[in-house]
Amino acid sequence: MAATPAPGYLLLAAAGGSSLLFRQLFDAPTGTFTYLLADGHTGKGLIIDTVFDQHGRDLALIDELGIDLVASLDTHAHADHVTGSWLMHAATGCTIGLAAAARAENVTLPLSHGDRVVFGGRSLEVRATPGHTDGCISFVLDDQSMVFSGDALLVRGCGRCDFQQGNAHTLWNSITGQIWTLPDSCLIFPGHDYTGRNVTSVAEEKAFNARLGGNATERDFVGYMDNMKLPHPHRIAEALPANLRSGKPRNPETPPAWAPIRHSYAGLPELRPTWLVAHQGDVTLLDVRSTEEFGGPDGHVRGSLLIPLPELEARLGEIPTGRPVVVLCHSGSRSALATQQLIKAGLRQVANLHGGLRAWTAEGLPVERFSSAGG
Ligand SMILES: [Fe+2]
Numbered sequence: 001m002a003a004t005p006a007p008g009y010l011l012l013a014a015a016g017g018s019s020l021l022f023r024q025l026f027d028a029p030t031g032t033f034t035y036l037l038a039d040g041h042t043g044k045g046l047i048i049d050t051v052f053d054q055h056g057r058d059l060a061l062i063d064e065l066g067i068d069l070v071a072s073l074d075t076h077a078h079a080d081h082v083t084g085s086w087l088m089h090a091a092t093g094c095t096i097g098l099a100a101a102a103r104a105e106n107v108t109l110p111l112s113h114g115d116r117v118v119f120g121g122r123s124l125e126v127r128a129t130p131g132h133t134d135g136c137i138s139f140v141l142d143d144q145s146m147v148f149s150g151d152a153l154l155v156r157g158c159g160r161c162d163f164q165q166g167n168a169h170t171l172w173n174s175i176t177g178q179i180w181t182l183p184d185s186c187l188i189f190p191g192h193d194y195t196g197r198n199v200t201s202v203a204e205e206k207a208f209n210a211r212l213g214g215n216a217t218e219r220d221f222v223g224y225m226d227n228m229k230l231p232h233p234h235r236i237a238e239a240l241p242a243n244l245r246s247g248k249p250r251n252p253e254t255p256p257a258w259a260p261i262r263h264s265y266a267g268l269p270e271l272r273p274t275w276l277v278a279h280q281g282d283v284t285l286l287d288v289r290s291t292e293e294f295g296g297p298d299g300h301v302r303g304s305l306l307i308p309l310p311e312l313e314a315r316l317g318e319i320p321t322g323r324p325v326v327v328l329c330h331s332g333s334r335s336a337l338a339t340q341q342l343i344k345a346g347l348r349q350v351a352n353l354h355g356g357l358r359a360w361t362a363e364g365l366p367v368e369r370f371s372s373a374g375g
Helices: 052-065 085-092 168-179 202-208 218-225 236-243 273-278 291-295 334-344 356-362
Strands: 020-027 032-039 044-048 068-073 095-099 109-111 116-119 122-128 137-141 146-150 187-190 269-271 284-287 325-328 350-353
Touching (some): 032 122, 044 116, 068 085, 068 116, 085 095, 122 168, 168 218, 273 356, 325 356, 350 356
Parallel strands (some): 044 068, 068 095, 095 109
Antiparallel strands (some): 020 032, 032 044, 122 137, 137 146
16 A cells, blocks of 8 residues: 655554564453564565454554555454454555465465465465364464464463364364474563453463463363353354455445545545545634634645634634535644544534645645735
8 A cells, every 4th residue: 555654654653663563452342462573684474364344443553654565464354343354454555474274265365374474575484273173273473472363272271172173172282283383582472351461471371371271180170171151252143254255345346435435544534635626615624723824825725714723612613514524724733633623513524634734735736825814
């Protein structure tokens, strides 16, 4: 995707000075963790277990950071949420990776034990860790400092084994044979947590995992897992069939939006000056700078309506109804707040002009100077 690089922004700096950019994201309704990794030198990246309902958020982050997404990977066919992999593929052209054993449609990168998924100068090793489902895989970072264990191993717990071909003996073998054999210092990033625990380590889980840590034997573990008597996941009827299509909606046609809105990672609907200049006659362009700025040397866009931000709430009635509103200011920050205020006031078709008047003039688009404010 074409990301607009912000002035002075560097992916390596965003990565915290390391060559690996790493972000852990969370979907609160399903307790799902999503992981974004990128090689800070090349910008090539991967996303693991992206959630359908969080697609806009995840894509905005990928765009803003300037990551060239190579693949969207899933640790397994989830029963509790729909994957965002197909949406990510549609938006970025990335491949869709899932265990070949899951036999899902639209998978372009079928994965098996021992495969490597390369992103720039970094890679993940695929380890088969079945037991929660037949097709569960874990992803181990090239230097074995991190493992993404999906639902095979959770913080002080593990995935259930009572549906979707689950088998506690198999899960025992997967964890002890594939996770416990990683260095003790390897950090474990799970697929879920429901109580805010976001990371653990091989050393910790070997010692303290409530089901298979400490002195627990396979018999202890299986005895535990076979007696959990958990309720059926309530979204399984919707989630599983969708995940066996890699999250491709049954009817991907969505009604055309009024504009090619992009949501920023901050959650704001945004438009670019190049769209606005071609559609200026179809929208109300609302300038929320001060009267002095509007009439000053920076000028203003012809035909825009001036309502300074401090007066916006009291003057909402002056905004014409029945047409979309695009808000602008000098840089796009005050107009961001104004956009939020308008959304809160009930406006549905409203967007912020990304970069404000500065971005508009940087594109060489015309401004009017020294004319009277308002109108
Ligand atoms: Fe699962």
